[in-house]
Amino acid sequence: YTKRNSKKHPPLPPGPPADPIIGHLRKIPPDNQETLFYQWGKKYGDVMHLHFLGRSVIILNSAKAATDLMDKRSANYSDRPHFALFEMMGWKSTVSLMPYGKKFHKHRRMLQQYLTPNKCLDYQSIQVREARVLLQSILEDGHNLDTFLRRQGLTPMNRYATAIIIRIAFGHQITSDDDPYVTISQEAGHALSNAGSPGSTPIDYFPWLRYFPSWFPGTHYAGFARDNKGPTDNLHQYPFKQVTAQMAEGTAKSSFLSTQLEALSRETGPDAFTFDDIKGAAGVMYCAGADTTWSSLSIFFLAMVLNPEQQARAQKELDEVVGPDRLPEFKDRPSLPYLECVLQETLRWNSAVPLGIPHRSMEDDVYNGMFIPKGSLMIANTRAITLDENVYKDPFTFNPSRFLPKPEGNGEPNPVGTFGYGRRVCPGIHLGDSSLWIVVASVLSTMNVMKAIDSDGKEITPDVSFTSGITSHPRPYQCLVKPRSETARNLVANNDTSDTY
């Protein structure tokens, strides 16, 4: 491929040596590819070229390269590759996996209308209430939250993230931990978080591998996809059945799904949505919204366990602005600049979506004298972008002050790309951001997040290690979360969260 094009075009971006024909296939691990791409980027630069059997993969390891291409030339870089593995798992009519085109625009419009900054103001009361339920479950959990982050178990953060999306998407209020919606979300989320790096498993490159027996090399993820098809199907069917039944009985609360189903009954013609479109759009809200928020919150707790000084500074700011007699509300946000930095630093320190979701280029292009062939898989490596030493001093250190203006801080920019790029930027960005903020504020205002203690009385320092999938979660770790004072305990315990909404 390289030889064929080198005479007609500028050179391809640099990259590590490849094997003949199969290219870099043998050199790419199935898991946590972001770390290898980050290390390679140090040697080969911020725009790297890899290839798998002639298919070009461009890795963008700096904010400049990623925004120059994926934002500023978004018209050319908004397609998606074919995600064979996710299709095997049952993800169809899902905007995040759709090629760029008419159907994609229809789906984006449907979601965006429901997730504008203005619309999101309507959801704040749900977020505030669920944040308080989360605080109460921390109190009840006997404060040694070693089960808190067990991957398969229900965690308060999982329930929180799920409850918000379920209410908005399906009009259902979660009132117990064994609610079927929670179980479905957990199972589908588990599949998404353990299905390897998005668009880059052997099955994505060689879909025919799915027909080979399970002992055959490279078929691991095909077996995983087959085993996890049930949860993905449930996630599309269960809410749909519930809401259509409620609509027939006249008991459905207003939600994304009920609004779309009502619109469906009015609209006809070739551009009208189908049931499959609506199931797909509701399903993507459920999974894209809940799992990313949950993972980002797990990362926040991990950061707090490991960084008590930064935690104390945020608490001091909250004490001055909110005080001990009430819980934080969204109106406090503009008065809490350091807390804002804690949130941004959480997103930078370890992104929940470390490789984003790959885009695909639609036409040949040239960038800084390098040729980017049509049909390239475009991966903006958030991991490398947020650890870029040219932008962030001591990038592995969790240091919220880095964003404060000089001389108090370092005046470093907020992380780029944690919610994606261009025409594919996350449509849930406003909802996701505010869901994170209210928990960060509520937890730090009332709780101390600390290291757990082992049976010998020694503190347990958690590892910073992550699962590999579209959404990457911290691997299970232990921590201890306790009310900061008796006043804080009472404030949380006495908050009335029994209302229905």
Ligand code: HEM
């Ligand atoms: C902390 C929370 C969240 C994070 C970190 C996050 C991150 C991302 C990222 C990195 C992408 C890929 C964008 C790209 O391809 O350039 C994405 C896409 C997407 N997100 Fe989010 N997200 C979050 C919350 C949400 C919420 C709350 C929703 C919906 C309610 C949502 C719905 C989606 C959808 C539908 C896409 C696919 C967009 C497309 O392909 O055009 N996300 N998100």
